[in-house]
Amino acid sequence: MEPLAYRMRPKSIDEVIGQHHLVGPGGIIRRMVDARRLSSMILYGPPGTGKTSIARAIAGSTSAKFRQLNAVTDSKKDMQLVAEEAKMSGQVILLLDEIHRLDKAKQDFLLPHLENGRIVLIGATTSNPYHAINPAIRSRTQIFELQPLSEDDIRTALTRALTDKENGFGNQSVTVEDSAMDHFVQAAGGDVRASLNALELAILSSTEQDGSLIITRQDAEDCLQKSSFNFDKDGDMHYDIMSAFQKSIRGSDVDAALHYLARLINGGDLPTIARRLLVISFEDIGLASPQAASRTLTAIEAAERLGFPEARIPLSQAVIELCLSPKSNSAITSIDSALADIRKGKIGDIPKHLKDGHYQGAKELGNSIGYQYPHDDPSGYVSQQYLPDNLKNKKYYQPKNTSKSEAQFKQIYETISRQKKK
Template sequence: MEPLAYRMRPTSIDDVIGQQHLVGPGGIIRRMVDAGRLSSMILYGPPGTGKTSIARAIAGSTAAKFRQLNAVTDTKKDMQLVAEEAKMSGQVILLLDEIHRLDKAKQDFLLPHLENGRIILIGATTSNPYHAINPAIRSRTQIFELQPLTEADIKQALQRALTDKKNGFGNQAVVVEGQAMDHFIMAAGGDVRASLNALELAILSTPDKDGTITITRQDAEDCLQKTSFNFDKDGDMHYDIMSAFQKSIRGSDVDAALHYLARLINGGDLPTIARRLLVISFEDIGLASPQAASRTLAAIEAAERLGFPEARIPLSQAVIELCLSPKSNSAVTSIDSALADINKGRTGDIPAHLKDSHYQGAKTLGNGTGYQYPHQFPGGYISQQYLPDQLKDARYYQPKETSKSEAQFKQIYDNISRQKKK
């Protein structure tokens, strides 16, 4: 018998759970189905969010034939059989799993069939198609993003499975205790397939008492022991978490930053966490708290020596400090401003008095002539031109007065700037 998640897949667009922005009233996929004008599409999103279900529901809501292939395991010959069927029947809906791994030979074979409309391609992938799928395929398809299912969506799917007499457990006396139901919902992480499979395992592995199967919280935990967590260090979700992590620290939200740190720790990718924390310490805190970077590095080195699970402690300490430190991005904006001039070709000749005067013939060229050694002057400073003539008035450093340390830097910088103008 097929798994419960397979049996409970919708047969029409009205049975799809979640993804209402696509299949609900006014949703673009529903409008396609209602108008009978299907076009090829790519569905992308986390596992268990309904990509295959939507494809089957589209086929079930139309008169078109439906076939399912995998871009990796199925061959070009398998696709040729689908194309032949499309010629005979007029049109075939082809669900192609892992479309981001479609090789060139299969792609070249499919393209003309997509052009003439005989094959309606529904590609399914967990990877961002804008990064992972060949432009030739992308240009012939509509791209739709699926969202993780909500807790209410997961609950609806579980209740439907418990009451469905044909494909679910509606013919059996099954009681799922409230805490057990909560665990199936919460631990699924938006993956309805994981939730349904865990429910089925719990029911099939629990002996009945007086004709009734009772699923307890412990049963639920045994069947779904670890929270389903979508983490792929090469996938979009990983980069989304990293982005939210840095933006939460930049925004001084300790609780949000710790939440995203916990998700990254769950993924076990310590090198990436370490690199991002070090970047943040210089990019977002920077000169507002210059010592924060060295303390962050110390925390990272401690975490690397400790390894998980103990590494979570110094990482947490670093995150809390970075969140609550004053913020300044002046180091970033300053160097980027200088690089912008270089990239525009604004360089100019180095002033003669700054050029190297130690090689033979340098003095004849005037190199080093007129250079004034700052350590010989009060305060260790003497006003002289350092930038090339065409950039002599450039100001790249724009201090932020978000901390006492950078306010002091600003005061010194402004004093030096005033002396330059004299």
Template sequence: MTNEPLAARMRPNNIDEIISQQHLVGSRGIIRRMVDTKRLSSMIFYGPPGIGKTSIAKAIAGSTQYKFRQLNAVSNSKKDMQMVVEEAKMSGQVILLLDEIHRLDKTKQDFLLPHLENGKIVLIGATTSNPYHAINPAIRSRAQIFELYPLNEDDIRLALERALDDEINGLKSYAPTIDEDALIYFSTQSQGDVRSALNALELAVLSSETSEHGRHITLQDAKDCLQRGAFLSDKDGDMHYDVMSAFQKSIRGSDVNAALHYLARLIEAGDLPTIARRLLVISYEDVGLASPNAGQRTLAAIEAAERLGFPEARIPLSQAVIELCLSPKSNSGITAIDHALSDIRKGYAGQVPNHLKDGHYSGAKELGRAIGYKYPHNYDNGFVAQQYLPDKLKNKIYYEPKTTSKSEQQFKQIFDNITQNQQK
């Protein structure tokens, strides 16, 4: 047996052996259709680690019988790429898997581009970063972009069972037996990362004691070899932002259980600054004027969490999340200021009315400034109708009150009275 990890040894030899990503390699998947017609174009695979980017590239090569070479955009040099190009000139076409393609420098990119154009090199770029942001447009425009997804539990279990039954590349020669709960643990706690699951299984088998009945893998063995699972958390990656987005949208949608789930994921990632910032934003953006004190209480919970640190920080954070979920919601504040900003950015500003201009400097009254200003405190209820907006915007309304809470209903009543008086 080679020194390659189990995950590398168990990679599929052709497209029919691929376990997941059926949206690409299924009966009507675009990659299958390219393979069946042997009309390959350059492509970029992106998604989290351990979900089959390299495996699909090798399976494509195995199914088409094209030469396959694998390089890394950072560690391999331009000379390494030149050798692949020379091989392509001799054999007709080579599939080049280029890992970390988002880190390809300009010199290597400029060298590769003409060979992508003439079809000698079929480039398959692999990256965990979003190619629409991270990859140079010159490469991106010459490749099809395909997103790969984490494997589900059934897919990972199938990969594990294949490895246990494989005599040549797998673990069957060790005659392992594995408890059901251990198999479930590997399948569920790898979080869609099949490479992590396979390599943890191999470690469990190789490190277990041999008896006359072979090697026995228990749940504890599984836990020892897959510490805390392969929790997916990349603070600079798309998944991190997806979780943050789902966190806010769950609170906005008043789904306490979903919000706590995403909070738990962020807590497991140890990302207190992100949680704190996001909660404070939510308290003003999504709850807002429907519960004006929610922002203060959220800030207090955040400050308590920051003083406590994890694991105790989870307590005030969870209470803040539950309160925000179950609070009435209003986005009237953010909508109002965004409408006002939109007008400013479109050039709709206008001159400040003369009676509102600063009248505290020499010559102001001679210029007519501050003359005609009515001091609200001199009137009943501290209000007097007068124009405050510039002439070109004097009838503009930015704030549109919601009626989702008693507090904003009160704001609406006051706002409506003022607006009506202003328009008389």
């Protein structure tokens, strides 16, 4: 028998759970189905959010022929068979899983059939199609993003499975305790397939008592022991978490930063966490607390030596300090401003008195070049031109006033700037 998640897949667009922005009233996919004007599309999003379900529902609602292939495991010959069927029936909906891994030979075969509309391609992928899918396919498809299902959506799917007499457990006397249902819903992480698989396992592995089954919280935890956490270090979800992590630290929200750190730790990708923390310490805290970067590096080194689960402790310490440290992005904005000038061709000739003494011209000029050695001056500073003539008044560093540390840098910088003008 097929798994419960397979049996409970919707047969029409009206049975699809969630993704209201696409299949709800006014949603673009629903409008395509209602108008019977289908176009090829790519559905992308986390696992268990309904990519295959929507494809099957479209076919069911339009009475179109439906075939499902995998871009990796199925051959070009399999696609040829679909094309032949399309010629005979007029149109076939082809669900192509892992479309981001479609090779060139299969792609070249499909393109003319997409052009003439005989094959309506529905590509399914967890990868961002704007990065992972060939432009030739992208230009011939509509791209729709699916979101993780809400807890209400997951609860609806589970309730439907418990009451469905044909495909679910409606013919059995099954009682799911409220706390058990809550666990199935909350631990699914928006993945309806994971929640349905866990429910089925709990029912099939339980023993009837007086002709009925009672699914307890413990049963639910045994069957869904860890949150169905969508973590793919090459996927969009991963980069979204990393982005939220850095922005939470930048915004000094300790609780949010610890939440995203926990999600990253759950994914087990210590090298990426370490790299991002080090970047944050220089990019977002920077000169407002220069010591924070060295302490962050110490925490990272400790985490790498300890490994998980203990690595979570120094990582947490670093995150809390970075969150609560004063912030300054003056280092990154300064170098980016200088780089912008370089890329625009604003370079200019290096002043003669700064050129290395091994150049022949500098040797001939000797002391007449005019270079003054700052260490010979009691103050450690002498006023002389360092920038090329066309940039001599340029100011790249814009100090912040977010900490005593950078306030001191600002004071020195402004003092030197005044001396340059004399």
